[in-house]
Amino acid sequence: MEKTERTYLDMIKETASWLRSEVGELPKIGIILGTGLGDLVNYIDIKTEIDYHTIPNFPVSTVEGHSGKLIFGMLGGKYIVAMQGRFHFYEGYDMKQVTFPVRVMKEIGVEILFVSNAAGGMNKEFMVGDVMVITDHINLFPENPLRGRNFDELGPRFPAMTEPYSQALINMADDIAKENKIRIMHGVYVGTQGPTFETPAEYEYFRIIGGDAVGMSTVPEVIVANHAGMRVFGVSVITDLGGKDIKEVPTHEEVQKAAIKAQPVMTSIITQMLERL
Secondary structure (H helix, E strand, O other), X not given: OHHHHHHHHHXXXXXXXXXXXXXXXXXXXXXXXXXXXHHHHHHOEEEEEEEHHHOXXXXXXXXXXXXXXXXXXXXXXXXXXXEEOOOOHHHOOOHHHHOHHHHHHHHHOOOEEEEEEEEEEOXXXXXXXXXXXXXXXXXXXXXXXXXXXXXXXXXXXXXXXXXXXXXXXXXXXXXXXXXXXOOEEXXXXXXXXXXXXXXXXXXXXXXXXXXXXXXXXXXXHHHHHHXXXXXXXXXXEEEEEOOOOOOOOOOHHHHHHHHHHOHHHHHHHHHHHHXXX
């Protein structure tokens, strides 16, 4: 066990060192682009673009809609690194692999992490295409990414999760939405392992325990980012609605279509947030 985890630390440092040699100057802001949100890269003034499969120790995304590239460039006047495609627990990766890119981001100097995803909504006020700023989350994954021996150089053994999503960044997004008359919602994201979409009863259960939206990602990365001392801003695009009174059957294709439809709102908010940082 100890040997495996020390090897994991070596992998983080090796990958970060490789990126330094390939990219040179490295950013302090990271963005993880979820399903249907990869088009944000069209607004990035790209300096360097690297396929995941060429990066030492990186997993490779297997999901349609996740192209699998690490992109360095300018967005909103800030130098950023963006993950176009993320890794999911349901693909068969373990939590160390799922969160490996966040560890590498921290190692190269990233201090603020933007995370986006597509999610199913159970809040009765939500509509398909709404953008939900994540205020908190409920972790229903079967494993925590911090399980195992803790190494102090990565973060504390028992990290606080009292403010997993930065209130200052949430306030900034609210100000931007108000100034631009953009409809944004707020809510609690429930993270589950997938890959099945939720049953009507599960949607009701998640709503009863305090959830507003549910998805199959984000929570592991946010836990690790908090463990590493990064500030996090998270946002979900509501791509379908669920519950006992909802009869629509969600598909991955419809999720992607709804996420792409919300792209202009996402782009506007994130770009303006970057301008103000």
